[in-house]
Amino acid sequence: MRYYLILFLVLATFIVNAQNRNEKAVIERTYLLSHTVFGTKDSMTLEDLFATPASYGHSHGNIQTREQAIAGISHNQSTYTDTAVSNISVIFADDVAVVRHLFKAIENTKDGKKVPLNFTMMLVWVKEKGKWKLFGRQAVALQQ
Amino acid sequence: MRFILTICLFFTGVIGFAQVDSVSLKEAMSGLDKALLNKDEKALVQLLNADVSYGHSNGWVQNKNDIINDLKSGRLVYNKIENVSVMIVAINSNWATVRTNTNAEGSINGSAFQLKLHVLQVWIKSKIGWQLLARQSTKL
Secondary structure (H helix, E strand, O other), X not given: OHHHHHHHHXXXXXXXXXXXXXXXXXXHHHHHHHHHHHHHOOHHHHHHHEEEEEEEEOOOOOEEEHHHHHHHHHXXXXXXXXXXXXXXXXXXXXXXXXXXXXXXXXXXXXXXXXXXXXXXXXXXXXXXXXXXXXXXXXXXXXXX | OHHHHHHHHHHHHHHHHHHHXXXXXXXXXXXXHHHHHHOOHHHHHHHEEEEEXXXXXXXXXXXXXXXXXXXXXOOEEXXXXXXXXXXXXXXXXXXXXXXEEEEEEEEEOOEEEEEEEEEEEEEEEEOOEEEEEEEEEEXX
C-alpha cells in the first residue's frame, strides 16, 4: 500500500514537473518572439521560432506565411519603445500550447510619428523534436 | 512493379486518410457554428474542449461555461455565422489550425452587432472527435 502511495507521488511529481517545464519553455519562447518582433528583428531567431507552415495574422486581418512574416519583421523600419508583455496565460493539449497575452508599446515610425499600440495576442505553439515552434499568431487591436 | 504499386497504394492511403481528416474537421466546424446559432448545449459540450478559450474581437475571452451560459441567458445571441472563406492552415492526426473570414450577426446584452471578422481557430482531435481548443477573431 505504502509502496503504491510512493509510486503515485513520484509519478505525480514527475507529471507536474514536466508540465511546469513545458510552461516555462513556452513562456520563454513567447517573450523571445515578442523581443525579436518588436526589438532585435533578428531573422535567424525568427527562423528558429517559426514552424514551416506558420501563419502570422496582423490586427487588421492580413495573414502572412513564414517567409513573408520573417521578411516583414526583419525589414520593419519602425522601432518600439515602452514595450510591455503582460497577462500571459497558457493552455496545453498534448503537444499544442495556446498562449494569450497583452502587448503595449509605442511605435516610432520611420517618418517620426509615435503610435501607441495596444494589442491582445493569441499564439499557437507546437512541440516539435523537443522545441516549441510557432504555428499561428493572431494580433487584435484593443481600444486605447 | 509490385514495389511501385505498393508505394502508389501507400500514398493513396495517406492522401485518403488526410482528406478524411479534413472532412471530419469541416463537419465539426459547421457543427459548432450551428450549435452556436441554435444554442444547442449538447453539441457545444461535445465540440468545445474543456479548456477552450474563445476570444472575441474586442478582447473579451470566454471559457466553456461562459459560452454555454451566455447563450442560455440570452446575453449573447447569434443570428448569422457565415464563413466567407475557410483555410485549413495546418492539419495533423490530432490537431489543426484554421483561418476563416466570417460574417457574424447577433446581439450582445441586447445591442445588435454586425461584424466582418478574421478568425484563427485551433482544433484538437480527442477520442470523441474534433474539439475547439482556442479561437481568436479580429475585425476586418
